[in-house]
Amino acid sequence: MINLVWLKRDFRVEDHAPLYYSQQNERPTLFVYVIEPDYWQLPDTSARQFEFIAQSLRSYAQALEKLGGYLCVRMGDVVELFTKIHNKYPIDTLYCHQETGNDWTFSRDTRVFNWCHTAQILVKQYPQQAVFRGKLNRDHWQRKATHWLDSPTLPPPSKINSLLNFHSGLTLLDKYSGNDSFTATEMQSGGIAEANKTLNSFFNYRINQYLFGISSPLTSVTSSSRLSPYLCYGVLSLKQVIKQATSLRVDKRQKAGFIARLHWHSHFVQKLESEPRYAIQAVHKSLLNMRNDEFDAQLFERWKAGCTGVPFIDACMRMLNETGWINFRMRAMLISYASYHLWLDWPQTAAYLARTFVDYEPGIHYPQIQMQSGTTGINPFRIYNPVTQGQKYDAKGLFIRKYIPELDHVPHCYVHTPWLYSALKTDQYDKPSCLPDDAARRAKHKISEYYQNHIDMTETQRVIKTHASRMKNKRKKSTQTTSAQLNLL
Ligand SMILES: Cc1cc2nc3c(=O)[nH]c(=O)nc-3n(C[C@H](O)[C@H](O)[C@H](O)COP(=O)(O)OP(=O)(O)OC[C@H]3O[C@@H](n4cnc5c(N)ncnc54)[C@H](O)[C@@H]3O)c2cc1C
Incomplete structure (x- = not known):
C-alpha cells in the first residue's frame, strides 16, 4: 500500500x-x-x-x-x-x-x-x-x-520515503493543453527561489514604501509586495508569511497595512467557499438580471484590447495584458469601468480579467468583481472617474505614455483627455464611445432605478449575515491613519 x-x-x-x-x-x-x-x-x-x-x-x-x-x-x-x-x-x-x-x-x-x-x-x-x-x-x-x-x-520532513527514485x-x-496562447511577455517568474527572493526584497527594503506606493500603477510595481502569485499557487505558505511579517521590525503602519491584506486573502476566499454561486451569478438574488439585457460585444473587445479611448483605462489594460499583474486600485477601476461606464455584465469581463491575471485566485477574484460591479447589494457603488484617477496617480502622464505610444505627440495638458485635442487623428487613437462623465451619469441612473424597483431587503439581510465582515467598525477606525485603499472595502 x-x-x-x-x-x-x-x-x-x-x-x-x-x-x-x-x-x-x-x-x-x-x-x-x-x-x-x-x-x-x-x-x-x-x-x-x-x-x-x-x-x-x-x-x-x-x-x-x-x-x-x-x-x-x-x-x-x-x-x-x-x-x-x-x-x-x-x-x-x-x-x-x-x-x-x-x-x-x-x-x-x-x-x-x-x-x-x-x-x-x-x-x-x-x-x-x-x-x-x-x-x-x-x-x-x-x-x-x-x-x-x-x-x-x-x-x-527530514527525509522522504519515496515510491519513485x-x-x-x-x-x-x-506541453500546454489549453485553448489559448495568452502568455505575458513580462510576467513574474514562478518557483521557490523566486518567491523567496521577492519576499526577502519586500521585507528587507520595499515594505518601507508599501502604503505610499500601492495605489499608483507606476510605483506599486515595486512598493507592493508582489507576493500574490506565490501565495495563490502555494509556493509560499500564507500562514508562514503572516508569521514572518508579524515579527518584522519595520514601521508599524506599513506592517499593519500589509498584514491586514494578508488576512483579507482568507476573508475573501471564505466568501466563495461559503457560496460558490459567487463565481457564476450575482450574489444578491434581486440583482441577477440587472445587466443581462444588453451586452455590447464591440465595447467588450475594445476594453480587452486597451482601446476604449480613455487613456488611463487603456494603459492599465495594456499593462495587465503584457505583465499579468496590476495593483488593486487599478483592478477595481478596470472592472468598475466595464460594469458601469460600458454597462457590460460581469461574468464575461470577470473571465477575461481572470485570464490576464497570473495570480488568479477565484476566491478573491469573484467576490471583488461583484463588490466593484454593484451586484452584492451590500457594498456602495464604486464608480471611478478614470480621468481624475489618472491625474492623481499618473500626474505627469508617464504611465500613459509608456503603454500608449499613439499618444506620444499629444501635449501634456491633453494626455488624460485626448478627445479634447483637436489635432488627434482618430486613426491614431479612438475616441471613447461615450465620454466618461456622461457614461457614469447614465450608469448611476440605471443602477439606482434598478435597485429601487427590484431590491428585496430580506435577501440583503441574508447576504450581510452570510458574507459581511464583522470587523467593519474596528477597521474604519484604524483606516483613518493608514491608507485610503482600505476604504475600498
Ligand atoms: C477585481 C479584482 C480582482 C482581483 N483578483 C485577484 C486575484 O485573482 N488574485 C489575487 O491574489 N488578488 C486579487 N485581487 C486583490 C489584489 O488586487 C491583489 O491581491 C494584489 O493586487 C496583489 O498584489 P500584491 O501581492 O503585491 O499585493 P499586496 O498589497 O502586497 O498584498 C499582499 C497579499 O494580500 C492579499 N490581498 C491584497 N489585497 C487583497 C484584497 N483586496 N483582497 C484579498 N486579498 C488581498 C493577496 O494575497 C496579496 O498577495 C483582486 C482585486 C480586484 C479589485
Missing part, C-alpha cells in the same frame, strides 16, 4: 501538511501533479497561469529531490489516472490541500473524493488558508481564523 500526495496549488516543501503527514507512517509515497486539459479549456484559465505553474513545479521537483522525494507529472482526467495508479500500487491514503477554486475544480474534487470513498481510500485534506468547509456562521469565522493562523507551521513526466510541463 502507498500514500498518494496530490498536488494542486501548493508547490512548496515548507509548511506543507500533505507532505509532512504522509511521512508520519512507513508507507512509500507517490507525489503527483495532474495537468487537466479540460480545466485549461475554461474561459478563466490561460497559458500564462500554466507557465507560472510549470516553472513552480520544476522548482518544487528540485526541492523534493533534496529530501529524497520525486515528482510524477501526468496529463488527463484525475479519476482515470488515480484508478490506474491504484490498480498498480494500491493507495491507502490520499493526502491533499483543500482547494477553493471555480465550479469546475469543485466538481472535480467531488468526483475524486467519491471515487476514493468507493475504492476505500482514506482522504486527508488540510486547509492552507483560514478557510473552512461547510456551513459557516460568519460570527465565528474570525475566532476560527485566528486560531488556525496562530497554530504552528510545519517543517519539511526518479522524476517522471516533467517534460509534459512543456
